[in-house]
Amino acid sequence: MTPRASKADFTKTPEFRLLIIAVLVFGLMSVLSPDRFLSAQNLTSMAFQFPEFAILALAMTITMMTGGIDLSVVGVANLSAVVAALILTQFSDPSMPAAQSAFWLSLAITAAMCIGAVAGVLNGALVAFFGLPPILATLGSGLVFTGFAIAMTGGSAVMGFPDAVAVIGNGQVWGIPVPLILFAALAVLLHLILTRTAFGLRVSMYGANPLAALYAAIDINRMLLKVYVIAGMFSSIAGLIIMSRANSAKADYGSSYLLLAVLIAVLGGVNPYGGYGRVIGVVLAVLSMQFLSSGLNMLQVSNFARELIWGVLLILVMVINTNALATLRASMTRSPR
Amino acid sequence: MTAWLPKDFWTRNETLVAGVVVLFCIIAMLSDPRFLTITTVSDLLRAAIVIGILAVGAMLVLVSGGIDVSFTAIAVFAMYASSVLFLAVWPGAPWPLIFAASIVFGALLGAINGFFIAFMGLPTLIVTLGTLSVFRGFLLTFIGSQRISDLPPAMRDFSRGVLARGTTEAGNFYSIPWAALALLFVIVMTWFILRKTMLGRSIYAIGGSVESARRIGINVRWTQFFVYVYVGALAGLAGIIHGSVGRMADPFSLVGLELSVIAAVVLGGARLIGGYGTLTGTLLGVALIVIVQNSLIVIGIPTTWQSVTIGLLILLGTGVPAYRAKRAASRAG
């Protein structure tokens, strides 16, 4: 474990390739549209845009590390936001004194986080105690969470918040957007959890071989419960950011974020069958995506083309990260007909 | 007394889902006697056609041990592209030709999935997640993002074609469209492939164990490739039916349905690990989802609770067998 050895290793990792991709995309966009892409205004607006779905991707990452998936992240985000929004609109109004609205805001945030935690417990219980495949458990629970949000609001948007709410999604601290700070904090937190705590190591180990984890006397049920609770609470935070940026909450906001979050996690090198994943990879994947979409936006490329490019990027990265080309060559030569 | 029933009849998912459907219908009839009239049934059938065709395709993929989330994007791509193509080239073309074009588009897009999955060995979920974005992005960027309501007249003619129509004594209008035949055709053809051809049996075999399939000489790659092409073709058919019956080519429709369709298939007993899944189960699952989507109000549940109901059904429908399996495994020790 000399520094030189680990450096040599790093160039072979999928994260290193992602770093190159991120730098290339950034460089390319800077060259193509130097005065606009590199403008302070664009950089700030990017920093406001990506944290909400990037946090969902972090939630996806930890569940994928166990070989699971959380398809309920957007449902949890919206349900949390709707609950927070209802508390804010019921008990406070824009004319309220700042201190009072701050109280209701903190109560709303607490309630939202509790929703995320409860949703996580439910998902975790379905996966751990009832043995449902995570993809089905969270698909079903996601519909239930979205459904509650619809039932509570009748399907329409909840709005009319005190000004303090805007801080979460639109505020800046020392010129740094608050959503970016939240994302950075959560990314560092998740990185530390996954690499520096007993729980985090158990997550990777379980993902690598669930049966061996059972025989190694790991408390699997408690671990899975924690994983889904963390995913749920991360989703709640993303929901609050979405609510603040949209200045409203609605049951079907961010529906495109679900597949985007899965896409970013996989792009970031997380093994969807469990056992491997690094937060740095996910962060680099998020940045690449954001550079790409902002840059394309500058170049007047439509939103839809971005989706196209994301998909191409995902498959391209998979082809590079796995030995897909070797498989292709083998299937061409070995096929008897 | 039950000798004619399969041994596992009472523990099968199909039985469970059929039970729920029947129960729902009984409650619905009790609260609204008009529920089981030909009018309601023909309405439900119409709603089930597109989902049904898509679900048959999704079932095939699950049986082969994969998962496909891109079929909705394929459906809408094939439908929109063939509409645009014929409006530009030959607006007066007969509908079978337009349909054939859509099916071919679908099969080609399915072949792209098949290429990455069968020949490059990439994981199915990731590939189809990627192609979902690619197909949709390509459609909206390069082909069009406007709704088209003046479709080729032949498509409208198709949607007017009915197998049976009439008015009940109570004065309610009903009709069963031609499209129902398409669903029937898809069911019969898929049944034939799965039950009566070596190809179909190979799909089950691959789902049961890819390694064993390879060892006994099944051509795994081409079988997988076929599955994705076939699913693509079915999606193309479902898409063009959706466009014709709705009398509009909407490039934003259908996408987003994929998880509900997969849920219907899984409710019907198909397993994500592959190798298990039946047409009966799939159709029952579709029936359940369609009934809940359209008739929840009849049994007194407001439509705002529709999502919750479907979610709970998925959790129950997959949770009960999963929990039973887990218990059985722990008992066996």
Next chain:
Amino acid sequence: MSSDHDTAFIDLRAITKRYSGVTALDSVDFTVQPGEAVCLAGENGSGKSTLIKIISGVEPATAGTVSIAGQERPVLNPRISAAAGVMVIFQDFSLFPNLSVAENIAFATQLSKHKRFYKSAVTRDIARSALDRIGVEIDLDVRVETLPVAQKQIVAICRALAAKAQLIIMDEPTTALTEKEVRRLQGIIRMLKEEGVAVIFVSHKLAEVLEVSEKVVVLRNGKKVAEGPASEFDTQSLAHHMTGRDVPEVPPSDVEAGAETLMQVAGLTKAGSFSDISFELKAYEVLGITGLLGSGRTSVAKALFGLVAPDEGTITVDGQVTPTGDPQAASMARIGYVPEDRLTEGLFLSQSILHNVTIGRLDAHSRGGFLDMAGLVAEASDWLKRLKVKAPDVTAPVQSLSGGNQQRVALARWLSRAPRVLILNGPSVGVDVGSKADIHDIIRDLAGQGIGIIVISDDLPELLATCHRILVMRDGRIIDTLDGKSVTEDQLARRLAS
């Protein structure tokens, strides 16, 4: 010799196989006559699987010629080989759990005839006639996943027969069978031989198949080191040829007088698995639990570690009753369990050696919620040194190690938790003969340090080499307790089979 070659069904001459510089087979001659049963013996890595891959057309030879059924085959692939009548039954049988017995038997046959359509009547006929050929009755319509192991093996044999097998290659055919099932398998093999079907057994547990075989071929390091009539070999001489050295086994030393009782098991019962299991384990003692497959030995082992919840009974460790059915509680009571299947149950193959060793010690190395990484590395390195694991780097994935070293990593995981009681289920399964002796040394050594050890095994020499006492199980009950030092292998074998 030349007449041998003329009549042989399989005739390999001077076969050499190299994988990127490594020679897996070095100029090996190998013949199989029609109706002959051949034991192909060798340790892991001796080249026996490579030889099988070449015969079955999975891999081409680097040099040498392959003739099947009197015809030289310069180009060989699995299809050609299968068409010539070579069928391999892998250890996992390669069946389709979701398909019926009939379909499993007939599938390959139908495929090879290039059938496009599936006819259930034809399928059933093919399956029925294959089953009739060996005189076995199995319901054609049940799914294979519901069958017990021995019946799955029969389905696999029938599949080979249906596909007109001239040679059936069986990989480790007896590993999962009970004594009675082995007898039945031997009967089936005799029947096949009478019909002119040849059989190759690939195994490192050969005692059961020696008596139905004509010839033994032993490979070591890619070379053929012994060949001769089966009657000239016994377990001892086979082991000698496979390892290239005699493996003397030192019997265990006495348990120190007055050693304290570590574990008491009383009335452990689980309906359908085992009943009224009671025994005591002393410090410094190695206790064997043996029995045929299905006797309940593995269920008891799992119950001791909480992986199976018993209906009744208590487990007491150091005077404290431990909750049953809870691996964490067992682990807290300092019981360790090294499972039988290292690859799927024991190790996290893709993860580092470090993590594999320290997974049970993470909480002990946590400071304020965070791990003391240096402490973990130091502890893991220490254990690797003590167990003489040759590993370049603790961060290397455990799959880069050899089988024997992997088993030591699995042991190190539990030893690092300073266990009072260590349960070893099949401690040398899948480990080559040389490493086996090393592992037995380790077991004796650990017992010498005061750990109570329970060895679950059906490998009789292993039990005799390591255990002070041996409990014999049948039908879920302990039927006998034998003294490890005075009992002979014959007596033990008779007690097992009775």
